[in-house]
Amino acid sequence: MYIVIAGGGKIGYYLIKTLQPYKHRITVIEPQRELCEKIANQLNISVVNGDGTSIEHLTESELGKADIFIAVTGRDEENLIACQLAKRKFGVNRTIARVNNPKNITVFEKLGVDIAVSSTSIIADLIEQEVDYSGVRTLMKLKGGKITLSELVITPESGVINKKLKDLNIPKDFILISVIRDDAVIIPNGDTMLSEGDYIIAASSYTEQQELKEFFLG
Template structure:
């Protein structure tokens, strides 16, 4: 693939190093001359001394033929502008932006960035999963986080334990994909009984995930 990367700092440098072994065509932009020389000498790839929004330079490298445009500078506004320029002016199909402030993720996505990545947000999610001892955690987000895959460990104290799926009213927009019981993977149907120790994989909309958690965490009535 033809990949254009804006930003040759630490994030950009190690991103480039990880991509080179896969034989991609890579061109890098950075406004700092010393960084450009370092990348060009150490990684032996084309490096343009510029800010990644110079239309003439982007045209010369053939950005319209790029498969992916990645902006990983330390400034959110620069990453956003660069991605918008690549998509709107050059028709790049896939844009990825580093987001330093996680509050900007939604803004980036609404303004056309295909993937907005925040290391702060990722770490926060991991911490929340580690401290959550309820037995429910997020294992994957799809479609820009609109769909969430959730892992649920069923306990004997949960109200859903020992019930058939047909007798359980799941929240709207929630689907049970599979049940892992010991070493067996079960594709559930209405007559599948949920047992203590089961690991349930469920898919929900982002808005309904909390409702799903609350539903599964209900305790048995004594």
């Protein structure tokens, strides 16, 4: 796989080191000559001393042959422009951009960037996944955070204990994926009866996660 990276700072440098063991062909575009020399000497890859938003320098990197373009400069606007050029001018199938301001993630995705990555958002999501909000824990977010996979533990106070799923009138926007009881994973159907201590894995929209909690836990 051929990967072009715009930005040879700390993130770009360690990204290259991480990717190298997988035997990818990598080229980096970096405006600071001293960083270019460091990367070329230490990592032994192709380096273009230039601007990732310049068609001339993108052409020099043979971007038209790339499978993936990754923009990890310290400026969101440069990463967005570079990804748009890679996609529209050079026909790169997959673009990934570093986003310093998490509020820009939606904008990047609407403007054609395939994956917008914010370290701030990643850390916040990891923290949220580890926090149990009164019996509900977020396991994963999908579709840009619009869909949430949640883990719920049926408590003694729950109104669903000893009731079959077909009798519960579960809202249509909730999808019950599995029930974990002791060491067994149960694929639920209408006759599945919930018990105290069951772990439920369910999907819902992020905005309805609270309603999901209220339905199963009260």
